[in-house]
Amino acid sequence: MPELPEVETVANGVHARVAGQRIVGVWTSGKSLTFKSPEAEIVETLTGARIEKVRRVGKTIVMDLSRGKTSGSQFLVHLGMTGRLLVSAPEVPMPLHTHAVLSLADSREVRFVDPRRFGKLSVVKEEGGYTGPGKEPTTISAGEFAKLFKGRKLAIKAALLNQSILHGVGNIYADESLFRAGIRPRKQAGKLTKAELARLHPALQEVLAKAIQLGGSSVSDYVDADGVRGFFQLEHKVYGRAGENCKDCTSPLKNIVVGGRTTVYCPKCQR
DNA sequence: AGGTTGACCTGGACGC
DNA sequence: TGCGTCCAGGTCAACC
Numbered sequence: 001m002p003e004l005p006e007v008e009t010v011a012n013g014v015h016a017r018v019a020g021q022r023i024v025g026v027w028t029s030g031k032s033l034t035f036k037s038p039e040a041e042i043v044e045t046l047t048g049a050r051i052e053k054v055r056r057v058g059k060t061i062v063m064d065l066s067r068g069k070t071s072g073s074q075f076l077v078h079l080g081m082t083g084r085l086l087v088s089a090p091e092v093p094m095p096l097h098t099h100a101v102l103s104l105a106d107s108r109e110v111r112f113v114d115p116r117r118f119g120k121l122s123v124v125k126e127e128g129g130y131t132g133p134g135k136e137p138t139t140i141s142a143g144e145f146a147k148l149f150k151g152r153k154l155a156i157k158a159a160l161l162n163q164s165i166l167h168g169v170g171n172i173y174a175d176e177s178l179f180r181a182g183i184r185p186r187k188q189a190g191k192l193t194k195a196e197l198a199r200l201h202p203a204l205q206e207v208l209a210k211a212i213q214l215g216g217s218s219v220s221d222y223v224d225a226d227g228v229r230g231f232f233q234l235e236h237k238v239y240g241r242a243g244e245n246c247k248d249c250t251s252p253l254k255n256i257v258v259g260g261r262t263t264v265y266c267p268k269c270q271r
Numbered sequence: 272a273g274g275t276t277g278a279c280c281t282g283g284a285c286g287c
Numbered sequence: 288t289g290c291g292t293c294c295a296g297g298t299c300a301a302c303c
Contacts, residue, residue, distance in 0.1 A: 081297055116280045118297055170296055
């Protein structure tokens with residue numbers, strides 16, 4: 001499901017609803033894959049903690065926790081492909097594939113639901129906290145951005161998807177930013193010209209900003225903390241449009257595989 | 272070390 | 288209606 005704009009929408013929505021709340025109880029499903037930290041450690045860290053802040057780092061939702069005067073623990077939620085983080089009244093029926101429930105002091109519940117179980121829950125306690133695997137794409141400068149790709153032999157699309165380089169960009173926004181910058185997805189990252197890098201940096205930041213503004217892209221089942229869909233899918237120029245005509249030049253969009261992911265581009269607009 | 276591929280899951284869409 | 292196949296917003300371990 002979720003790339004940077006969707007994760008940010010969810011994190012902001014959950015923050016607005018639960019910041020300042022105390023977690024009074026935690027239930028976990030015990031299913032495989034979902035738990036990156038031991039479940040007992042997650043339950044112990046969360047139970048009795050106060051949620052100070054909910055925010056996004058890369059594609060991860062970070063809950064900053066405190067207990068008494070001590071702070072520093074964080075609950076990390078990665079949504080994988082199909083994960084949802086919902087804030088519900090307790091009487092709302094529990095969705096299928098619910099893997100964790102945090103009961104709040106006011107009786108509402110934060111529910112983690114994930115049919116495919118590619119999502120991950122964990123807790124971190126280190127000082128400094130979670131900073132993510134790569135650079136933040138929404139604030140990186142043009143100069144820093146250009147440096148990331150120097151000498152890289154992999155395709156620019158694969159580089160954009162690599163979370164240890166830039167974190168937060170996924171398949172939709174990689175394709176959409178490359179289209180807007182007029183760059184072939186298979187071009188070697190290290191061979192981008194100065195002009196291409198100077199187009200890609202703002203193209204990526206504009207696409208992400210616009211998508212955040214519209215609440216993300218709802219391709220199939222993505223919803224925010226209230227169960228509301230986003231609207232950026234209406235702005236997609238290439239993602240999900242293979243075989244259809246380019247909105248800019250009317251030639252048919254091509255479908256290829258780059259870095260193991262379906263990739264759609266316009267052979268005429270992207271040279 | 273950098274780069275590529277397949278495995279991990281469920282469910283929805285499509286073809287026969 | 289039902290069954291098989293393919294595909295999906297993401298990682299990661301295991302391989303070159």
